[in-house]
Amino acid sequence: MQESGKSILSGLKEYISKCPFLKDLELHVDQTESDPVNYSISTSGQIFLSEDILGNQKWQYNAILQSREYTHDDITRLDNAEFTESFIFWLQDLNNNGEFPDLPERCTAYKIYADNGIILSLDENGDRGIYQIQIHLIFERETSDTQPVRISDLL
Numbered sequence: 001m002q003e004s005g006k007s008i009l010s011g012l013k014e015y016i017s018k019c020p021f022l023k024d025l026e027l028h029v030d031q032t033e034s035d036p037v038n039y040s041i042s043t044s045g046q047i048f049l050s051e052d053i054l055g056n057q058k059w060q061y062n063a064i065l066q067s068r069e070y071t072h073d074d075i076t077r078l079d080n081a082e083f084t085e086s087f088i089f090w091l092q093d094l095n096n097n098g099e100f101p102d103l104p105e106r107c108t109a110y111k112i113y114a115d116n117g118i119i120l121s122l123d124e125n126g127d128r129g130i131y132q133i134q135i136h137l138i139f140e141r142e143t144s145d146t147q148p149v150r151i152s153d154l155l
Contacts, residue, residue: 006104008061012137013041015101016065021086032068036128039067044134055143063135065114071122071129084117084133091135103139111138 009029017027028040042064049058065087069080091114094100100109113136120132 008103008107009043009063011101011103012063016041019087019090021083021090032066032130036068036070039065041065057141059139059141061137061139065133065135067131069129069131070127072127080131084131087133088114088117101137106142106144107139109137109139
């Protein structure tokens with residue numbers, strides 16, 4: 001579904017918020033809170049992939065899901081690693097089922113996946129840390145030109 005006046009990040013935030021592993025916590029934008037457990041999503045750039053003869057473009061939108069978690073012992077860190085694995089597989093299952101985020105007008109998602117779930121940093125005393133998962137959304141952006149393309153225009 002396409003919505004006018006909506007950003008890709010807001011559509012992705014809404015989509016990710018439905019993840020059953022987020023423990024019904026609010027998903028922040030661009031930063032986590034200092035106390036665990038909470039999550040944030042931020043953009044890490046867009047990559048232009050291609051353009052067809054009609055001017056429709058393919059893009060890759062990259063985002064990062066971060067979680068601030070307790071990290072005080074091995075059992076807790078293993079639970080955090082399980083979260084990153086489960087999230088990656090959850091997103092892959094949605095992709096396989098053709099369930100994608102709502103994007104702005106003229107944008108249509110056709111692939112989403114996640115990878116590189118890692119512990120990014122630990123606080124000084126090591127009892128709290130930030131985990132990070134990279135998210136990649138491949139989408140097509142339709143040309144705004146509603147006029148048909150004539151072969152003579154291309155020569």
